């Protein structure tokens with residue numbers, strides 16, 4: 001890339017997960033601060049059905065579901081071409097025409113098929129630079145059960161839990177209920193392993209609640225976590241960087257409901273608040289920041305992540321709850337807000353993330369993939 005040339009950046013959003021709308025909001029905020037003097041930006045949408053699309057007024061079109069005016073786009077899994085093609089029917093033939101070449105892709109998609117490593121696998125195949133964690137960090141970050149196992153292996157404290165399958169719930173419910181009640185006294189939390197936005201998460205106060213919670217969660221995933229319910233403050237920190245990541249000051253979520261449910265997160269009339277900085281003593285702040293960096297390294301995090309904690313109000317114990325490798329990115333989202341409060345304004349944060357994507361790509365290019373072959 002010549003010095004004076006613009007960076008050709010594809011911003012990717014929408015997608016097939018339940019967090020489609022959140023992605024539209026986050027990506028639009030990112031798009032608005034990308035400096036047109038520095039970047040030649042191509043917005044690339046993914047419809048709810050999974051079609052990639054480009055064209056005018058794309059956020060509006062995806063938001064309304066009215067995507068007829070948009071053109072279909074595809075990336076081919078060819079290393080190093082990094083070309084986005086438009087796909088059109090001409091005289092009954094399916095024709096691919098080069099649309100734009102991309103230097104870097106900024107995926108702003110949450111949840112399945114975006115944040116879980118699937119998309120990152122495609123980027124690796126194409127050999128393009130991309131913002132955020134790689135395949136492994138993304139998939140481990142997404143899978144709440146595997147994530148907890150990795151934390152346990154690294155002596156990072158997590159809340160007691162067991163993993164059960166949909167099949168066990170359907171065939172051996174009595175056994176599952178007994179095992180669950182062995183984890184801890186009620187309340188217990190039930191959640192699908194691969195979800196986000198609190199979809200399928202429930203707080204269960206007794207056996208009938210638990211039964212209902214398990215049935216609900218089993219709709220969303222084959223694997224279900226049952227956790228001790230912590231009387232908790234919810235503390236979050238932002239991490240930024242590749243091999244030498246930095247960590248922000250902590251923020252606190254004060255949910256407007258009994259826990260930070262889907263409606264507490266997104267409802268128009270939600271009473272949930274972000275408190276930045278979180279009111280914590282310096283020792284606890286440092287402990288949370290250290291654990292966040294340890295967790296980030298343990299999953300081979302890159303680029304960014306928001307690391308969420310449960311702070312037990314009764315015992316003051318800290319537990320890591322989850323890592324979000326593509327956190328919310330609206331102007332009022334915790335991830336950018338924490339950086340702003342830590343001295344990195346939103347536009348600079350975006351520039352830094354793009355730089356980190358190139359840095360990581362350069363690092364990857366140093367790796368030799370075949371024995372006895374040098375680059």
Ligand SMILES: Nc1ncnc2c1ncn2[C@@H]1O[C@H](COP(=O)(O)OP(=O)(O)O)[C@@H](O)[C@H]1O
Nearest residue numbers: 159189195196197198199227228229230259260
């Ligand atoms: N073990 C737990 N104890 C207390 N509250 C919990 C527990 N697990 C989840 N929660 C509550 O449920 C919310 C969503 O759970 P979380 O594991 O963060 O899933 P998601 O990926 O959907 O955000 C949390 O923000 C918190 O309010």
Ligand SMILES: [Mg+2]
Nearest residue numbers: 197198308322
């Ligand atoms: Mg969460």
